[in-house]
Amino acid sequence: MMSDCCNREDTENKGLLNYQGIRTAELVNLLQAAEPIPVSVACDELKFETPPFNERLSAYISKRFGVDDCGKSARACLREAGKRKSLNISSANLSQWLGEGKWELSLGSQTLFKLCLAMELDVEEGKGFAYSCLHQTWLNYRVAREAIYLFFIEAQRLFGDETFSRACEVSSWADKVIAEYRDYIDKSASTSMEASGYTRVIADGVRTIAREDNLSAKQALTEIRRFIERNIPAFIGIQKSAIRVYDEYFSEGAFGTTPLTQLYKEATGLTLPRSGYLDNSYFQEDRERKRLLWGTINRRDWVKRNGSDVDILNKRDILMEEHAVGKMRESGIPRGNIIALLFFHFCFEQREKFQKRGVRAELFQKFYDRVNTTITEECGMMPLHPRKPFDALFMKSIAHSEGVDPITYLNHLLEGFYA
Incomplete structure (x- = not known):
């Protein structure tokens, strides 16, 4: 597996980027040309770029059905369509999607399917709906x-x-x-x-x-x-491909790819646990909580201030991003975990370059191209979406962190953004 794919022409990625909207392409260009900014400013930018989920969804539904743009009208339209088409849309569902203050949600594949049927969207319209309205990946x-x-x-x-x-x-x-x-x-x-x-x-x-x-x-x-x-062999083959990518970047290595465990040990002198680094199965201190080891700095202080652990990211995004069937190892690796793994691998691999000035644009483009090529061509997943908060956290940490370790920047960005 080739590690550096930044010069590779990828028409499929470009085509998918078009579905993410003109604003998305603009954001990618802006990130590549970005200047270093404080974490607090990056948090404000991300919040500004992401209008509340319920407002985006309400506006889309109202326009599709030709009714007034308000949550009540949108709920009524979905409720009627749900009954007619036996979609099993409950009042709890409607409150979850359209309730006030629903800032950001990641919808599961069946929910996305239901909404497409309720609004009678075709595949092309569904792609646009997922990318430009929901800010998430498509089926x-x-x-x-x-x-x-x-x-x-x-x-x-x-x-x-x-x-x-x-x-x-x-x-x-x-x-x-x-x-x-x-x-x-x-x-x-x-x-x-x-x-x-x-x-x-x-x-x-x-x-x-x-x-x-x-x-x-x-x-x-x-x-x-x-x-x-x-085509069962093909479905299983794709799942195996994602598992292979995870293993190669994490522990096994491949031609041109040094595994993260080795890069981490070289940089810190420490050894990563073989399982649990990114797969939400490692227990720390409190066995009732499943935590990602790459949570924010000073976890104890975080819990004291916020009343919960930083597994909020795991619950909200990584598990919802699962594009494989079933559980990890049995049938595939979640997209969010692959992205996180590639981010950490890239940061450790390029740690000397990150210490230099004037290389932000080069590093951002290399990261963006490598992740997109890996997750689309080798894992069969959707490309990075800079208007999706989860993806944007990693992209902004690369783009804005000159003079600061991007992993440290990500940790502070997580704390400021999700708190």
């Missing part, structure tokens, strides 16, 4: 359940108001079939193809079935089941 063909959701979004004309119930039936069936074949697949599936290659193959197949005009609803269900079953 991914590399995950069997999400590939099924994408199929049914494309095929709404066939299934009408029964689209959601049919999708649930197929996804439940797929979970069972994949579980039955897992032992066999683990022994036989190849991971030689890049994850993005798998993703394109799956995406083309799903689109072909969904767009076939001559299929009845019953025939389409049969075809998508056959397709999912036929």
Whole structure:
């Protein structure tokens, strides 16, 4: 695996960036040309760049349904559509999404699917909705359940108001079939193809079935089941690819890649635990809390001031970012953990350059390109989204931290932002 990909032309990344909106492209350019700024200013910028979630969602729903832009109207529209399409949207759901003060949320794939069906969005509209309104990643063909959701979004004309119930039936069936074949697949599936290659193959197949005009609803269900079953090795292969990337960057290394454990030991003289550094399974002090070791500086002071540990980041973003099926190690690595791992690896690898002046733009571009290439081509995940607070935390820490260790900058940014 090549470590330095900053000069590689990646048209797929550029295409996905377009869905994130013109403002997103502007933010990337601004970050590359950024000057060093205090953490407090970076926090204020990030809050300014991210309007409250409930306001963004309410405005989008109201515009889509052609009603007044207010939370009450948006709730009414979703409630009516949910009943008609059997989407199981509860009052608690509506309060969670549209309640006052809902500053930032990360929606799960099924919730995103429900909202697309409620507003009758097609795949292209759904991408724009996820990127420009929700500021989060879109559904991914590399995950069997999400590939099924994408199929049914494309095929709404066939299934009408029964689209959601049919999708649930197929996804439940797929979970069972994949579980039955897992032992066999683990022994036989190849991971030689890049994850993005798998993703394109799956995406083309799903689109072909969904767009076939001559299929009845019953025939389409049969075809998508056959397709999912036929491509179980591909789904497992993509998951293995993400696990391989995690292992190579964390502990094993590869051609041109020194593992983080070695870089960390060289820089600090300390040894990272083999498990638990980024996988939210390491227990510290209080066994009731699962914590990420890369939390803020002076954790005890943080807990005393804020009443809770910094696992707020883990709960809010990393677990919600999981683009693999099931638990880590069993079926894949969450996107947020891959990004965090690549950030720490890059910071330790480039620690001497970070001490120099006038190299911010170069380092930011190298980080941005490397992370995007790795998570899209090798892990089959969506690229960095600078309007998404989680992604922006890492990007701003690289862009604004000249003269300050970027990991230290991130820790202070976490404390100021999430507190």
